[in-house]
Amino acid sequence: MNKKKLIVPLVIVLAVALYFVCFYKDKTLKFVPKNADVIVLIDVKKLMGQYISSFIAHPSKWSGSRTKDKKGISLKDSGIRIPDFLQIFHLKDTRFSEWYTVVELKDPQQFSAYLKSNQFISKGSDVFQKDQIFIKIVGGHGIVGTSALAFENINQMIFQSSDKNTRSADEFIHSSLGSISFISGEKIQNFSIDLKADEIEIKNTEETGNFSSVVAEAKKKKHFLDAELDAENIKKYARFFDKKLADSAQIYSLKSTADLEQVNDTIITYGYDDNFNEIEKKTYQKIIQPNYVIELQSKAPEKSWQYFQHKKWINAQNQFTAIPFQPNLIEKSNEGLIITSTKKPIPSSPKLKENYIFIANSPLLLSSLSTLTASEKRILSDLEYVFYGNKAESYWMKIKAKKGELPLILRW
Structure with missing residues (x-):
């Protein structure tokens, strides 16, 4: 057979294979269970493509040797x-820290061996744990979560329910590397996730010019x-702690500034000498604590004060006990209302009259x-800042990393 006649079909086969791969x-x-209220999607093929292109563009990584643990898989x-x-996904009415995903298994026994090789501890009933990661093997699938509390519910909703909940990725993600979607009934609010050379962006708009100027001012x-x-942003964040806080306290504006400081902390313990006399022992340790000022503007300051007292957040010394870093003073x-740390008070910074949270690395x-x-x-x-x-x-x-020789996808 003429070899030239084989070239065209071979090219077609390779092109089709490349497309599917x-x-x-x-x-x-x-x-994705029906009662999920937040869904995070990652386009795995796009992520791998971005990794490969970054790897090719940085020859310094080509000769990098990887240390292999011969015992690992x-x-x-x-x-x-x-x-x-x-x-x-995150399930409705569960703790904010509870997140789950489900993976398909080609070989459950091989997956079980993989978990053991990576120091996952068997908890019985096909449940494994390592640190704050929990995994349950259910037939040909693995349920992975930051908690094991919803494993049975997820098992019933996804694998045992006759009413299957199948959705399309097009509902949540378009051209970005990933997405975060908040679901409320029939309403879906999508945010794109993009991984750049030294930053991760999560947004629902392309108009980010105004935010860039706020970042510059906050950095100064x-x-x-x-x-x-x-008030609207306070309400969104307050729901993680107390759903009624924003409305009951009638707070419509928050301004907060904080710095970190390392201080010596004195620990006093008591023991007895050889004659059974009580003696005091002092030891010292270095701890990190914030110095801060928090200004809360309220429509009715007296009602806000009464609400905090009702919640037992204000003690007899007028300390705001809902903040664990003591001592402080609420006035x-x-x-x-204004809450200030008393060991080393800091002045409030000028207001930008914007809605933002800026956290610098330290x-x-x-x-x-x-x-x-x-x-x-x-x-x-x-990291540089969030x-x-x-x-x-x-x-x-924006999650901003320090500039480096390699892009984030090769660093992390």
Whole structure:
């Protein structure tokens, strides 16, 4: 047979194979329960494409050697079927910290071996745990979560219910690398997620020029925390702690500034000497604590004060006990309430009259988080700041990393 006649069909076969491997995506979402109120989607093929292009563009990574643990099993040999869209969800009426995803398994026994090789501990009933990650093997699937509390409910809703809940990725994600979608009844509010060279952007609008100027002003202040929120934003954040807080306290504006400081903390204990006389022992340790000022503007300051007293958040010394960092002082004014740390008071910074939260990275913050793993500390130390901004119906969040020789996708 003429070899030239084989070239065209071979090219066609390779093109079709390339399309299905790199571009074709199954957009059917089979693993999102009906009572999910937040859905995070990650376009896995787009993520891999971005990784490969970044890897090719940075030859310095080509010769980088990887240290392999001979006892470990790689992810590609874990028995997991890699999805086109990773589906992460939060269930209605569960804690904010509870997030789940479901993965398909090519080989459940291979997946079980993978978990054991990565120091996951068996808790019985096909449930495994490592730190704050829980996994339950259900037939040919694995339910992964930051908690095990909803495993049975998820199992029933996704695998045992006759009323299957199948959705399409087109409802939530378009051309971005990922998306975060908030669901309320029939209403869906989508936010795109984009991974750039040294930042992650989450937004529902392309108009981010105004937010960039707010970031620049917040950076000039050089505080660890700088925030301003109106009544609507306060209500959104307060619901994580107390759903009735914003309405009951009648607070319509918040302005907060904070800095971190390392101080010596005295610990007093008591023991007995050889003659059974009580003796006092003092030890010292360095701790990280914030110095802060929080201004709360209220429509009715007296009612706000009474509400906080009813919640037992104000003690006899006029300390605001809902903030764990003591001591502080809460005072009432004609415009509202002000809470200040008393050890080292800091003045409030000028208002920008915007809605934003700006958190700058600090070495003191990293040293205070002793429970983090080495990889988590490395990622956190690489951050420069986190910013949230809102203007009318526009929302924008930026997670900014320090500039480096490699883009984030190759660093993290």
